[in-house]
Amino acid sequence: MKAKNTMSEHPNGSSPGNASDPEAVSGVEEASGPAKWKVIGPGLVVAATGVGAADMVATLVAGSQFGYGLLWAVIVGVILKIVLVEGAGRFSLATGKTIFEGWRSLGRWTTWYFGPYIIIWGFVYGATAMSSAALPLAALFPGVNLTVWSVIMGLAGFAMVWFGRYAIFEKITAVLVGIMFITVVGLAIIAVPNVPDMLTGLIPIIPEGGVIYTLALAGGVGGTITLAAYGYWLREKGWHTPKWMRVMRIDNSMAYVMTGIFVIAMLIVGAEVVRAAGVSISADDKGLLDLADVLKARYGEVVGIGFLVGFWAASFSSIIGVWNGVSLMFADFWGHMRKKPGGHPDTLTGGKYFKFYVLWLTFPPMLLFILGKPIGLILAYGVLGSLFMPFLAITLLGLLNGKKIPKEWANKLHTNIALAITALLFIILGVQQLYSALAPLWGG
Numbered sequence: 552m553k554a555k556n557t558m559s560e561h562p563n564g565s566s567p568g569n570a571s572d573p574e575a576v577s578g579v580e581e582a583s584g585p586a587k588w589k590v591i592g593p594g595l596v597v598a599a600t601g602v603g604a605a606d607m608v609a610t611l612v613a614g615s616q617f618g619y620g621l622l623w624a625v626i627v628g629v630i631l632k633i634v635l636v637e638g639a640g641r642f643s644l645a646t647g648k649t650i651f652e653g654w655r656s657l658g659r660w661t662t663w664y665f666g667p668y669i670i671i672w673g674f675v676y677g678a679t680a681m682s683s684a685a686l687p688l689a690a691l692f693p694g695v696n697l698t699v700w701s702v703i704m705g706l707a708g709f710a711m712v713w714f715g716r717y718a719i720f721e722k723i724t725a726v727l728v729g730i731m732f733i734t735v736v737g738l739a740i741i742a743v744p745n746v747p748d749m750l751t752g753l754i755p756i757i758p759e760g761g762v763i764y765t766l767a768l769a770g771g772v773g774g775t776i777t778l779a780a781y782g783y784w785l786r787e788k789g790w791h792t793p794k795w796m797r798v799m800r801i802d803n804s805m806a807y808v809m810t811g812i813f814v815i816a817m818l819i820v821g822a823e824v825v826r827a828a829g830v831s832i833s834a835d836d837k838g839l840l841d842l843a844d845v846l847k848a849r850y851g852e853v854v855g856i857g858f859l860v861g862f863w864a865a866s867f868s869s870i871i872g873v874w875n876g877v878s879l880m881f882a883d884f885w886g887h888m889r890k891k892p893g894g895h896p897d898t899l900t901g902g903k904y905f906k907f908y909v910l911w912l913t914f915p916p917m918l919l920f921i922l923g924k925p926i927g928l929i930l931a932y933g934v935l936g937s938l939f940m941p942f943l944a945i946t947l948l949g950l951l952n953g954k955k956i957p958k959e960w961a962n963k964l965h966t967n968i969a970l971a972i973t974a975l976l977f978i979i980l981g982v983q984q985l986y987s988a989l990a991p992l993w994g995g
Contacts, residue, residue, distance in 0.1 A: 600872025614821020
């Protein structure tokens with residue numbers, strides 16, 4: 552059975568004929584601006600899920616240290632993400648296959664990599680995501696222990712994904728994105744950006760000591776395993792054949808343009824607020840709590856509290872995005888390992904393989920709140936995590952050329968060049984992250 556045949560019959564997705572049908576958006580080829588905005592959906596989900604607290608901190612620190620010097624790197628990063636996610640979406644729509652089916656066609660090595668990765672990554676990420684979403688709540692309500700908030704966040708994400716359908720999940724994500732956007736962009740406006748300096752920041756120059764930050768902003772912001780989940784969310788939405796290609800491209804581009812505005816706003820806050828205050832902030836999630844203190848001192852309690860709410864929205868959107876999207880990826884992977892046909896109920900939202908991974912993301916990681924985070928797990932997470940984005944970029948080059956995709960949807964020369972640059976960037980980033988993860992073993 553072909554996956555594309557089951558996609559149109561998916562019980563949770565929107566089948567042709569609903570509000571997301573091409574005819575319902577008045578032929579998106581000639582759609583006006585407002586009509587185009589109606590097709591925003593899975594792209595917003597993947598962008599919101601990819602941009603979490605760690606990305607906010609990386610951008611904030613870059614702005615506080617280098618001002619607007621790396622603004623160009625943010626824009627390059629947005630373009631690269633559009634290319635990468637468009638490739639994942641194009642493969643799924645053009646072939647009717649999931650990204651995992653595509654990976655399998657490249658050889659067994661992809662399965663041997665992806666299987667251990669998704670298990671180990673999910674265990675450690677579950678604890679990290681819950682803790683990140685709990686930090687702003689613990690700051691807002693200090694009477695409740697951080698561990699208690701972490702458990703509450705995990706249970707809240709679990710309930711929303713376990714019992715909810717994609718349409719509800721998408722709407723909740725849109726609300727969280729709205730909170731993130733209004734909070735951070737509002738802060739950037741209040742901070743009054745220096746426009747001439749911003750224009751200077753469009754010149755691609757790497758400031759002294761800024762190589763790692765340049766790579767991180769160009770390749771890391773908004774880049775996680777959830778980029779590969781885009782095709783699964785397209786299926787959930789009911790977009791499942793090549794006729795949705797134009798809609799998908801608008802969806803993806805608009806979502807990452809919004810992401811770009813969000814990241815630029817965070818860079819402005821770093822350059823205008825943190826740098827001006829002359830303070831240093833932590834290079835981890837707690838750095839956002841440091842920023843909240845700076846904002847309270849400079850603009851008052853209301854602004855500081857508002858930022859903490861935005862911090863929470865960014866973190867919680869990553870929880871529900873991963874709980875939903877990566878669980879779909881795992882369900883597809885395990886379904887193939889069990890030789891289930893494409894689109895089998897066990898591999899879809901609410902299926903037993905999907906539910907197993909939602910459980911895996913939520914409850915075993917809670918043990919880490921009690922036991923601490925064993926160094927071995929953290930090292931394994933760092934090693935595997937550093938290699939996933941190069942894996943995605945390289946495999947997309949293999950999937951979007953030759954016989955693995957209909958000729959009309961295969962890569963053009965400029966797309967291959969863009970994907971090759973993306974792959975190279977992620978390889979360099981991966982090596983750097985791999986070094987950072989392994990450095991403790993030799994005292995580096």
